[in-house]
Amino acid sequence: MKISTRFISIAASVVALATLTACVAPAPVYHTSRYPYQAPPQAVPYQEAAYVEYGHVANIEVLRSETAGTGTTGGGAVAGGVIGGVVGNQFGHGSGRAAATALGIVGGALLGNTIEGQASGPRAYESYRISVQTDRGGYRAFDVQHPGDLRIGDRVRIDNGHISRM
Structure with a gap:
């Protein structure tokens, strides 16, 4: 053949x-997302107990970043x-x-x-920073890929670094 x-x-x-x-x-x-926000293991020398906080969403910001080609x-x-x-x-x-x-x-x-x-x-990326005002008067910020169903003013629960709508 x-x-x-x-x-x-x-x-x-x-x-x-x-x-x-x-x-x-x-x-x-x-993506290097910090959701759920937790301190790096080397920053906390001992294991903390589970901690629950309550608050409301104070602000949601769009974070834009770009990587160089x-x-x-x-x-x-x-x-x-x-x-x-x-x-x-x-x-x-x-x-x-x-x-x-x-x-x-x-x-x-x-x-x-x-x-x-x-x-x-070059590539552009978007992520979101969700600011939560806790019932104790403090503020916590969470950097996430998508805010999901969270809106400004929503009541939220922060359970051991995880944010969820109530």
Whole structure:
């Protein structure tokens, strides 16, 4: 059984394109939320007993943060150029094939660099700071990803660092 070089070339192009496409998926984001708010273990030398407080939501703030992008390394441009060259080489004959290959290399490099730039670009995040005025007159703040059903003025219970609506 004879396998044509054109088939192998197309199969290699598809595999290379699939590999480059995997670079498009955004990097996983690890949020450093402080919900429920608890002091770090090293700050508390002994185990505290469970403590329940009551109060009401005084304020809910939106906290916006942005991570800086890492920029491009050139790997996306190289991979895109290789894939574009292989795909461009499949078209035309003679000098037309050379032109298609050159166009594929340039186009693939530009596309690969753009994809890498988007995957490693800056990202904006939102979280919420819920301020609670306790019945004893103090204030406590909780940084959470989503405020859920909490609204300003809601009566809440703070049970061992966990905030819940009453």
